[in-house]
Amino acid sequence: MGEFELIRRYFAAASCARAGEGVALGIGDDCALLALPPGEQLAVSTDTLVAGVHFPEACESFLLAQRALGVAVSDLAAMGATPIGFTLALTIPSADPAWLQGLAAGLDRMAQACGVRLIGGDTSRGPLCLTLTVFGRIPAGQALTRSGARAGELLCVGGYPGEAAGALPLVLGQRQAAAEIAEPLLARYWAPQPQLDLGQALRGKATAALDVSDGLLADCGHIAKASGVALLVEQARLPLSPALVALVGETMARDCALSGGDDYLLAFTLPAEHLADLQAQGWPIHVIGRVEAGQGVQLLDKQGRPVTPPVRGYEHFRSDGD
Amino acid sequence: MGEFELIRRYFAAASCARAGEGVALGIGDDCALLALPPGEQLAVSTDTLVAGVHFPEACESFLLAQRALGVAVSDLAAMGATPIGFTLALTIPSADPAWLQGLAAGLDRMAQACGVRLIGGDTSRGPLCLTLTVFGRIPAGQALTRSGARAGELLCVGGYPGEAAGALPLVLGQRQAAAEIAEPLLARYWAPQPQLDLGQALRGKATAALDVSDGLLADCGHIAKASGVALLVEQARLPLSPALVALVGETMARDCALSGGDDYLLAFTLPAEHLADLQAQGWPIHVIGRVEAGQGVQLLDKQGRPVTPPVRGYEHFRSDGD
Structure with missing residues (x-):
């Protein structure tokens, strides 16, 4: 044969x-x-x-x-x-x-x-x-595109971003960690679970959505551009993965959450009136900011002041010089 | 940028x-x-x-x-x-x-x-x-699959097979030829024209079909297997491309037609009653054999006797040892 x-x-x-x-x-x-x-x-x-x-x-x-x-x-x-x-x-x-x-x-x-x-x-x-x-x-007509976000809506994410990027040193064998820390992070990298049920639950509710592959800030930029709005990401509301914080500390965990890729969590914009119902149904929805008139993505520090983060597309396993 | x-x-x-x-x-x-x-x-x-x-x-x-x-x-x-x-x-x-x-x-x-x-x-x-x-x-229900060929039907091809394989020495620069010979052959290789109109015309008429990519005999084998029939290919009826014969001679042209790949012509089985109508409509249909009970593909020489050809899948530009 x-x-x-x-x-x-x-x-x-x-x-x-x-x-x-x-x-x-x-x-x-x-x-x-x-x-x-x-x-x-x-x-x-x-x-x-x-x-x-x-x-x-x-x-x-x-x-x-x-x-x-x-x-x-x-x-x-x-x-x-x-x-x-x-x-x-x-x-x-x-x-x-x-x-x-x-x-x-x-x-x-x-x-x-x-x-x-x-x-x-x-x-x-x-x-x-x-x-x-x-x-x-x-x-027909119910697909969640990137182009429907409107000023006044909430910006949300479907879990803890950054875990896959934080797992990369473990994936590459550059680092070791106790099983209870390493296993959930490695699972996030090697077995990303598409949020299919959440996506379907958001039909008719979320106004724009995508899955985070290049990093939260970079991908929010795609929604901002396609919708013609500004997205504000509030650092104070950013959910940090306990396993990730345990592995790399809070500062690095935040960097991973903002700029790390490969998580494949959904990020989406939502009119505020839908939030309570969805959370009551048990969906892991974290509000991380809001939609305003304007353009681009702005990160706000814990005092609500604009900061200039290193907004760059995550380049996966290896930088390719793009 | x-x-x-x-x-x-x-x-x-x-x-x-x-x-x-x-x-x-x-x-x-x-x-x-x-x-x-x-x-x-x-x-x-x-x-x-x-x-x-x-x-x-x-x-x-x-x-x-x-x-x-x-x-x-x-x-x-x-x-x-x-x-x-x-x-x-x-x-x-x-x-x-x-x-x-x-x-x-x-x-x-x-x-x-x-x-x-x-x-x-x-x-x-x-x-x-x-x-x-x-x-x-x-x-729904009109797709031309590989599995509907029945004994008694005709085996047909939608043009001159073998031109793309014959063009390979020209493609690779191993050979030169006059423009009137080289151009149609090179076009067959570099710009294969999918027989979309023919395929649509065969809906409800052809009982099995595929496009010839691995060689006529090898691909007929796929129809024979999927349909549970034997296909007989009659050498006497095999259409030979004038440009191909001019380039490589009749014997090699026949080998290309039987075993050369990359032509992307349709090969199909057809109840005989549909042939005259389709040919009258101008479709370039050549009858090259028939369907019988049995299995596999059999090549018949010009006297109708079984011959054992080198039936091997065409390995495209370079043999890959498969």
Whole structure:
């Protein structure tokens, strides 16, 4: 059996794992076919992860696959979409059965957690690189875009930002920590859980949303630009992860929360009247600031004075000089 | 302006080039949104092209882009789908403005020819690699799969197979030829025209179809396997490209036609009663054999006797040892 036949077998198994609501024809033909309920639209997003740029070359294939799919599906969460399926374009330098088995298992773990099914793909020999394209469905007109924020609304985030960036020294083996500190941080990095339920709960309530991949301040900048508003981030309201503070201290934890990437938490703007209901339903929503007329993102210190933070896009595992 | 900002500009321009029927939200948010007419399904396919594996590393970016998109859209043609849009995941070692401009122009040329619009993407630094995911629409139940061929039907191909494989020595600069011979062959390689109109004309008529990417015999094997039938390819009926015969002679032209890949012509099975109508409408349909009970693909020589050809998947630009 050729190596690529082996790959097809692993992925064929993964693609059959679930019934796949919305998938009319799965892997194995020239195209997959997706069927949408009447009145729904299809949400589509593509993400590429390159070895040595987005993840360490030597990382375990199980972890890599789990993270890659979580990151990709997070874009569906950010639109408020219900996941359907994904395609995987994989290039690998060689086909090691144990490595591939780990990859298939990691994909399967995250696919089950997210309710998606592998519907197609392409495998090539080449430098290690994964491109995932994810598909979800959403009632027409209810998608959470980046462009609807209005002055007077609240700026919110769906958890503790910064944990993934704080985990990077642990990921790279540059640092050790006690299990109760290291494990939640490493899990945030290696198994980001797309906030799908939160995204769907925000339909019809949040006016703009995205998932934080490049850093909270940088990503808030995308909402500010698309909506034509200013976003004020209040340092006093920024929630800090206890595990992160325990690992790196409060100052560095705040830097990670403001500028670290890879968290894949939702950041969104919300008219104030929706806050109490959503919090009462148990959603982990932290108000971190507000929307005003103007443009750009402004960080306010604990006294409410503007500060000039180092607002730069997080450059993932390795700076690429961009 | 950062290099990646430059890329976003090139692609933003390409994405606005057409109105984009079916695209409810294009590039620039967490997801794109596609809307389908009632009763239609979405066809999806992903293709990866890796430098040094699927194309020569030094090839012109305009040609590369044009070919990559043509190859990807060809999978929509093979299902009988009407194209909507595509995403591009691009990894590049460095961002050279002239190279990127060529890439954007090549994408735009083929996108206009195919009626697709760029709806999203991801750009990373890394080894040169393109992954395109294409989207089309098709009335539910009318997709041309690989699995419906039945004994007694005709086996057909939508043109002269083998031209792209025959062009490879010209592509690689290993050979020269007069313009009237070289140009059509090089065009077949660098600008494959997806047979979208033919695919749509075959809806409700062809019982199985695919686009020839790995070689006619190898790809017929996919139909035979998916449909549970035997396909007989009759050498006497195999159409040979005049330009190809002029370049390499009849024997080599036949080998290219049977085993060469990269043509992206449609191969399909057809109940005989549909043939005359389709040919009268001007479709370039050549009958090359027939469907029988059994399994696998059998080549018949000019006297109708079984021959054992070197049935191997075409390995594109470079053998990868698979």
